Amino acid sequence: MSFLDIKNLVIHFKSQMGNVHAVDGVSFGLHEGEILGLAGESGCGKTTSALSIPRLLPDNAMIINGNIFFNDEDLLLKTENEMEHIRWRKIAVVFQGAMNALNPVKTIENQIIEPIFQHEPGISHREAKHRALDLLIQVGIEPSRARNYPHEFSGGMRQRAMIAMSLVCKPKLVIADEPVTALDVMIQAQIMNLLKELVSKFNLSMILISHDLSIIAETCSSVVIMYAGKILEKGSVSSVFSHPAHPYTQALIRAFPDIHKTREFVEGIPGYPPNLIHPPEGCRFFERCKVRLENCQDEEPSMTILESNQQAACHLLNK
């Protein structure tokens, strides 16, 4: 049984110009202990899909359809009260730009202790502090620096603090939204390594959201490629990246320079993602696709299962 199973998730956003079809029928699952990469460019719906799990979407978001099965319970059927018990204790989030989301007037230690008290009200101060300091050590911050304020921490250290904060109530699932995007490449490597260690040490499951396919390739075991609110390809990282089936995946991989290959110029994907207020009828990638069969513009392709560990939504695979 899957640890997390999302089926047919549809989320629209209310806006002045109409409803934005941000997520339009997304299904994927996660096994316990797995790191799943949710990949795609800006506006593809990856953050919206992931944040719907702990139900942390903005006010103008409407979850129209779908089920999110977590430990065999549908999270979308739970009340807000019930969700509050699940957030942080079962499902935690490391937000994008987390480094700048720390409260500048509170010490790091206090900020890590705060969620403990909020979600486990009966706990003693001593135990909470002990847990916080222990976690700081786990993420590579010396306990002597716990009393520092965020501005005394570098970007990398703040990100580590945010990770510690997310683990403080011992969740089973952690959603990391672009955790290393604004960091230097060496710190990126450190933090990604740290995340891998923490996942195995604490037996976590993780959804890693990123636009950077290279990071996903090096950290995750499975990947979901999203585009314009739909999943175009998903499967194990080894299958998808070594023989990508969908033209978008192929093009996207080619857009990342690979120093292990010959030194040749990368290719982009000309054009823009479609307008999600009036999404196109057929395949959403049609406009920018190099293939373009006859039925691509009118008929939306369904997921074709390829090998045991790969699926893609493309008419090319049905021929």
Add this chain to the structure above:
Amino acid sequence: MNDTSSFPKQESFMKSTWKLLWADPKGRAGVILLIFVLLFSFLGPVLFPFNPKDMATTSKEILQAPTAQHWWGTDEMGRDVFRATLAGSQVSLVVGLMATLISIIIGSIVGLIAGYYQGFLGNVLMRITDFFLVLPILPLIIVLAVLFGQSFTILILVIGLTSWSGTARIVRSQVISLRERQFIDRIRSLGASDFRIIGVHILPNVLPLIFANTVLVIAGSILAEATLAFLGLGDPVHVSWGTMLHYAFIAGAAGRGAWWYLIPPGLGIVTIVLAFTLTGHSLDQILNPRLRKY
């Protein structure tokens, strides 16, 4: 290849601001009140002109409660309060607007220069601003009134001179943050002169803020005029609402129960200040760069 036709139609800045203003309940109330106030003060005196020499001939007509002839009653000289109120509205409004003009012009220029040139010049300007910030309006106007007599012009000058500091500070902080932005760096690297940078790039970006601030300053100026006039420091010839209240009080209107003499100018002041304040606050929220959408 770079087809941009799928992008939404470009809406002018003014139009989108107006739409947001109207959508905000505060803004809408303010605008409606403003329209009402402006109609009142511009059409009113044309339709119902006030003749200050048209006084009572009998004692019965003095401080008379509203009748069919005098809709809002009469004052202590037997003059029609309704027409007096209409005439007074123009004075209140004009003094407020003129004072604001002075205030905004000085404040914006000082704010622009102090914000862009910081350093020594900026410091000097800010100290001057601080001086005018704490300058007490009442003693100043009394002294000037003694020296130059009470007038409309003195009022405008004094209110203008004591209120520009607020604008200067707001403009300055906005200019400081603008000047650090990347597009200014870029323009500078193109070789643009300071003059050009301030005039073409910084000023247009500060203008919305100045505009919102202006509306609020108008409200403040009108209130300042009303207060000073009420205290008897207004122009004796151009009677504003504040002056009306002053005369009403002297005539003992409160004690004699002549509510019709007190309420119109009083309510008038409240309405006009409210109109500008509501609109100004709403505009501030819309135009304040901190809250901009893009």
Add this chain to the structure above:
Amino acid sequence: MNPPLVEIQNLKVHFPVRSWRTFFGISPSVVRAVDGVTFSIYPQEILALVGESGCGKTTIGKTVLHLIKPTSGSVCLHGKDMVHLQGKTLRDIRRKIQLIFQDPYESLDPRQSVFDIVAEPLIIHKLFKSREDLEIKVYAALEAAGLYPPKEISRRYPHLLSGGQRQRVAIASTLVLEPEFIVADEPVSMLDVSIRAEIIRLMLDLRDKKNLTYLFITHDLSLAWIIADRIIVLYLGKIMEMGSASALIGSPKHPYTQALVSVIPSPQPVHEQKPIILKGETPSPANIPTGCRFHPRCWNYQKLGLPDICVNQEPDLRFIDQEQFAACHFS
């Protein structure tokens, strides 16, 4: 080989820090952002300045553009000193050197239409004869930057354009003055990956068509690898290694470069290579280590048993082979 277009000699840019702490000597009082950098840029080459945050690459870029005054050292264009220029000569030089910024959302004045943005350089330098002439030049620049139809786009305002389009507008505004040399500071890092290649391709095409030279500043070593002819790796204000892109990435000679190259993630990872993940973070440029500034984090320093020379003596940038230079006592 052609004479260099730009020559930078022993450039130092130090920023004084003033606070009560520095007054009492508790904290260091100088931030040594650029601490003695020497290199040349040759005509029509693309030279990449690579390094992590705090290495000084952006500061060097801004100094070349005359936006920051260096503390010491020289910057020469066509052999003539640029640092002490003023007035008209400065303005003329400014025409020849242009800048593309990182953030396409921040580098354009939101109050100006695309036309105004692209026309501005011409207006500042009075390089047009009439309104029609101005229009011709602006539309030509927009087309060269890949924006069609130029007339329609010129009427729009930046906030209605995508990141990629805005960057093209920024590029068009540099082209309009027919520059020789362009400093591009992270020009694509804020754009979606699928758009990046287009903008870079545009820059490369323009290099060929308009004989441009580029100083390409980025933290992304793999991007520098595919674009640049030569790469300079900076750390805490000094050059650690300099060489042709393929040589530097293919066989890096400096321990810092070796570590950086080993951690570059790739979409199709090769698992034989073990990444060298450095411990800790780059120290602050206000507190630069003695001797070789990299030694506290250097894995080779550890491996060789903490040799004294690394702590006591700052290594010079030495010629290794075929145009590869490294500043290390042991490479």
